[in-house]
Amino acid sequence: MGSLTIKQAIHQMRKGLLSVEELCKKCQDILKKTRVLNMYVNETDPEQLSKNLQASSQAYAQEAAKCLEGIPVSFKDAFCTSDMPTTCGSKMLLNYTPPYDATMVTRTQENGAIVIGKTNMDEFAMGSGSLDGCHGPVMNPWNFAVLPAADRHVQGANNVSEDTLSVEPGDWFISGGSSGGSAAAVASGSCLASFGSDTGGSTRLPASFCGVVGLKPTYGLLSRHGLIPLVNSMDAPGIITKTVEDCSIVLNAVAGHDVMDSTTVVESYKPFEIQEDIDLSKLHIGIPKEYHGPGLSGEVLRLWQDTADNLEKAGARVTQVSMPHTQLCITCYHVLCCCEVASNMARYDGIEFGLREGSEESTEELYAASRHQGFNDVVRSRILAGNFFLLKRNYEKFFLKAQRVRRLISNDFKNVFRSGVDVLLTPISLTDAPRYRWFANQDNHTRCEEQDVLSTPANMAGVPAISIPLSLSSQGLPLSLQLIGPHFSESSLLTVAGWLEREAQFPYLNLDALGLNEEALRR
Amino acid sequence: MQHLSQKCLGVCWTFARLRAVRQLSSKVPPKPTWEKVDFDALPKVPEVDLALVEQLERISLVEFNNETGLEWLRSSVKSANRLHVVDTEGVEPLDNVLEDRELWLCEDQVTEGNCTEQVLLNALKTEEQYFVAPPGNVPLKKRDKQHLKLGLQEDEDSS
Known part of the structure; x- marks a missing residue:
């Protein structure tokens, strides 16, 4: 049952074959059995949960069920929730419970969804591994499928401090980040959908490693109100589901203008359904040659080639295109990210909310002490670098230069779509999920610069992009590809994604049979 | 676990099926296309000296750890x-x-308010309806930078 899709679950609940309580219990059973993965940082209060379940049950009984009625969902801990702390993976916000809900939270709940908890992440969403949050690293649920049972319980991420992990390095596979908790949560079956955020690939990358669908919608389609900002001009709420169709169901439920976010576009959103019979001969797929960057594994390359060939064989027009500024994306992203981070993080001073620790001699001393305690090394170094790029003497040389390069990158997309390409097919991650031991032997910055090269371009241009799992690697881990379309082309993007999904018949992880009890996992 | 390995078999199969259809000249470039960056041709990285460190720390209100x-x-x-x-x-x-x-821009009208308590709820120190901050306008004390000594360029020892 944990392997149900949203579509199936809604269908069964409408027919009375499944109750809202049963579905939630099933998800929670998986959640309990997989605590070792460290996917959740907070769970909804049981009393509140049962109230919500009751309301959903009633809605079904009265045939008034909404589009996500009774569906267990989770939110990355970067989304504000008024009934649960919101930490953003940082010591800075461990004591913070927002006085309001993010619009994404409000809209999913208005549509009947049951929020079961908040998911783990990199601190302030800065990372590509989900290893750098104050709640500890997230393990990939596929560890259950590919690691021998004997190895599995040795290096559980839960209740193991970072020190213990480095002394006793884990050989487990990471979830990817920064929305690793969300991707892992959906892959494990502990919820049917999860919201991540995507500033430079943070939804698509973990989705790729965890074998689930991850959508970064067009900038301006989903409200950012209540999503703790990283880079305001690139941040987008991301939708993680098991299937493309589920993704469209969630998107339909939450998309559209929000008066609380002036960067959501005012045009009314038209909900859509995934069309199954599509005429591929009318489709022009672009293969941007610059996406074959350094470090792309042979397996990902083959999947990319095979998928392009399959599309061509099925009638689509497939051509190679050039997007010459792709190689500069990651550098451009790095500069803009640091600059916006330096500005965004200025709000954390310990006075109105968040950690307040250290000397009360003066405001400056208190700010400095609290911020030093509250932020990890990654956040601090990005703030310092950002302020360096923003110094008067560097502003034109780095910040404005990066913004100019950003326009060139954005123009690459405009040009390629104007030339008649409907959708771009690219890899999203360089390899399948890396092992913790390998990933953690380089610092966060090095890994981001290496791992995010294929995901950041879409954020630069604000275009929608989706990561879809298509096959398994030789070691049995998910391999995914990315589709990128023009602004607000979600409907056709998801339709093509759906076609690929049906062709690939990806074997989703199914942990229903996970018979291991938690004690054994914890040793 | 058994069903998982069965699944894996199924997948290798899918993969094999995908591989089997490769007969076109793929539009995907077989070799990486990135050009090598010649860092020597780029501007020099400015020196990181004590003055810069102190300036960045002062405006960032975080310190370089090491x-x-x-x-x-x-x-x-x-x-x-x-x-x-x-x-x-x-x-x-x-x-x-x-x-x-x-x-979209909102009308210049008050749409929410009367939420003092909520707003103050997350502050650790409050008095009446105010946030409490220590005395302002006091410059940050000079920090000892001994721990960064080896990393700083153009330091006292060189002068």
Whole structure:
């Protein structure tokens, strides 16, 4: 049952074959059995949960069920929730419970969804591994499928401090980040959908490693109100589901203008359904040659080639295109990210909310002490670098230069779509999920610069992009590809994604049979 | 676990099926296409000296932890220098991808309020209906930078 899709679950609940309580219990059973993965940082209060379940049950009984009625969902801990702390993976916000809900939270709940908890992440969403949050690293649920049972319980991420992990390095596979908790949560079956955020690939990358669908919608389609900002001009709420169709169901439920976010576009959103019979001969797929960057594994390359060939064989027009500024994306992203981070993080001073620790001699001393305690090394170094790029003497040389390069990158997309390409097919991650031991032997910055090269371009241009799992690697881990379309082309993007999904018949992880009890996992 | 390995078998199968259909000349480039960056041709990374460290720490209100922090700043700037390989003469900076659209602005009307308690709820120190901050307008005390000594360029020992 944990392997149900949203579509199936809604269908069964409408027919009375499944109750809202049963579905939630099933998800929670998986959640309990997989605590070792460290996917959740907070769970909804049981009393509140049962109230919500009751309301959903009633809605079904009265045939008034909404589009996500009774569906267990989770939110990355970067989304504000008024009934649960919101930490953003940082010591800075461990004591913070927002006085309001993010619009994404409000809209999913208005549509009947049951929020079961908040998911783990990199601190302030800065990372590509989900290893750098104050709640500890997230393990990939596929560890259950590919690691021998004997190895599995040795290096559980839960209740193991970072020190213990480095002394006793884990050989487990990471979830990817920064929305690793969300991707892992959906892959494990502990919820049917999860919201991540995507500033430079943070939804698509973990989705790729965890074998689930991850959508970064067009900038301006989903409200950012209540999503703790990283880079305001690139941040987008991301939708993680098991299937493309589920993704469209969630998107339909939450998309559209929000008066609380002036960067959501005012045009009314038209909900859509995934069309199954599509005429591929009318489709022009672009293969941007610059996406074959350094470090792309042979397996990902083959999947990319095979998928392009399959599309061509099925009638689509497939051509190679050039997007010459792709190689500069990651550098451009790095500069803009640091600059916006330096500005965004200025709000954390310990006075109105968040950690307040250290000397009360003066405001400056208190700010400095609290911020030093509250932020990890990654956040601090990005703030310092950002302020360096923003110094008067560097502003034109780095910040404005990066913004100019950003326009060139954005123009690459405009040009390629104007030339008649409907959708771009690219890899999203360089390899399948890396092992913790390998990933953690380089610092966060090095890994981001290496791992995010294929995901950041879409954020630069604000275009929608989706990561879809298509096959398994030789070691049995998910391999995914990315589709990128023009602004607000979600409907056709998801339709093509759906076609690929049906062709690939990806074997989703199914942990229903996970018979291991938690004690054994914890040793 | 058994069903999982069965699944894996199924997948290898799918994979094999995908592989089998490869007969076209793929549009995917077989070799990496990235050009090598010649860092020597790029501007020099500025020196990170005590004055710069103190300035950045003062405006950032966070400190460099150690020499690795300084090294990171240097590599970060080195990496950013790559932007200079491309000519951006006459290219306008892009602030936001929605620049061509008219965005929604709200009326200048009060729509919420009377939430003092809620707003103060997350503050650790309050008095009456105020946030409490220590005395302001006091410059940050000079920090000992001994721990960064080895990483700083153009230091006292060299003078």
